[in-house]
Amino acid sequence: MSVVTLTQDETGAAGSAPEATAPHEVTVPEPTTPTPPRSLTSVRPSVPPERLLADLVPPRHFAQARFGTYRADPAHPSQASTLARLQEFAGEVTARPAGGLRALLGRRRPVPAVYMDGGFGVGKTHLLTSLTHAVTAEAGPGSAAYGTFVEYTNLVGALGFLPTVEALATRKLVCIDEFELDDPGDTVLMSRLLRELADRGVALAATSNTLPDALGEGRFAAEDFLREIQALASRFEVLRVDGEDYRHRAVVTDSEALDADVVAAAAGARPGAVLDSFDDLLAHLATVHPSRYGALLDGVELLALTDVHPVTRQEVALRLVVLVDRLYDRDVPVLLGGVVGGDRQHLFTPEMLAGGYRKKYYRALSRLGALAEEGRRLTAA
Template identity: 70%
Template sequence: MTVSLPHLTDVRPNVPVERLLADLVPPRHFAAASFGSYRADPVHPSQQATVDRLVEVAAGLSASSTGWLKRLVGARSGSQVAIYLDGGFGVGKTHLLASLAHAVGTEASAYGTFVEYTNLVGALGFAKTVEALSTKRLVCIDEFELDDPGDTVLMSRLLRELADRGISLAATSNTLPDSLGEGRFAADDFLREIQAMSARFEVLRVDGEDYRHRTLVAGASSVSDSAVADAVRGRPGALIDDFDELLSHLSHVHPSRYGALLDTVTLLGLTGVHPVSDQSAALRLVVLVDRLYDRDVPVLLGGSGEADLFSDEMRAGGYRKKYYRALSRLGSLAADGRELVEQAV
């Protein structure tokens, strides 16, 4: 008798507005992130310099900062700040941003990706989002997107409203891997797009190599579709989906619900993986990869695997930063999936 395996396409998540607000904390992958657990590379002194500055910022924003910690930050203690972490993929910017949120306190800070904040505005409305976030001392925005003019204007206005209310801000974005260390391009783009807010932001450069050690397309060999099915079978929380069917399912689920889609998933196996030709489908896949990475969900890729998943044209276009980030993260998750399977053998 053939036993039907569970699929992600069977999941229909319901996400109330209250959860959108409650989820504005560092994700599972960075639940234990701290400045102490960040391993600054001595080859790139900007990493330790950034840690040192963020320690100052956290101490100044922490309501419990007293004694030697207050003396450490001196005149800057308690002052409003706006920080932008500028650097390439995999240098630990998200780790540092999550560490800052933890250091200030998850009750006093809000932490989310650019997409999560735009989704929040869509669900609550602009005025109510400002009111909700104004209860915090610090708002952290990970992966600030510069490729959608409408969303960028929306977020620029949101940041301005929050800053005018005395809320401190911290954001990250990415420099392309082929920028050869000239990361000012990312910083300049960010400051230009937020226009009226640009003078308030202090840019902290984080140099270094992608710690995930992936090539632009990770290039790891794929797993056969039958091996994917064997790995999923009998494993609690493991799901398997045909790649095309999953892409179709994602088109019917709002991206704000992708996290809830993965609530109980411990391993995701995908069969029939192939290059994605439709950009809308590719961008939805990018969001799913981000949520998988946030939640440390290993993946197994059948079919052609990661090879040429996004075309050269996509990786050279306006959404290229999203695709490079997704490939770096997917490569890491695929390696975790293969290791999981090998351990079970």
């Protein structure tokens, strides 16, 4: 707003001297402009350990997931058989004693444990979150914990190993989604954590992904999983979930990118949107611990990015993968403006897609493709 000072200069009656008058102020409103969307790079989240524990629940994307809402593909009978087995498994978990009695009986009553193996988008996370909801509904709040492999390793980093064991040992069931085998140190850590929990009578459920080009090779991921958790391998029942990616969408690298002005305009018109340069966001992610990426997205309803381009550095790409997972968990659509698009460009390099972290990258592409499609739908609307 601007303030304009006006002074009265009229003379008084004829023949008299001018009368002194006090100046008075008139406020003149300026044209209003829309408030630009805020940027993720301005957010510095602080996450106490208590929140990390409280967040071990199914994410918003799967808040309504239930066994009854899972649609098994008739073309792949393993989906229906896995669904039926998990419904039985939920009953076995809730029937187990709790607390000290469970610990006393743990060695005499085998701890139930299941592992779901399959490709991307076949519904493993839907089934795992449905299992979590089923146990919680029957045994009460706090009876089951759900988190990704990364969230559990972050929890150990924040609390320490033994405090994490003590906190999770109070649960009847601990679910680990996207069990990762690409980091030897983290794999050993998680194997030890699962062994400690199983020894205390906690039931376990886990998932991992088989690469698309390995689906015909049998239980490719399951063999790796069982090898890495040697001490627990005999306790896990492997459930194969066959099928194709239900999202049935081209990955983001096969989509035409949006113009920067379209991205900015869409972000400016939507409440809760954030607008960032791709490079600025990637640089900011390096300053935030991955355990805080969820908090980084608090209140965000749309992520709009400009100047999106292929990522060539592995450490940068891995941070982006974690962000995509948190975006997907929270159903946050994305708008991508830049050069990523068409058959010539890829968000991740061919070397990355063929390397040791390829499962992470394929999962991120599948999920980001779905979020980008939702962003396009919002823009079109």
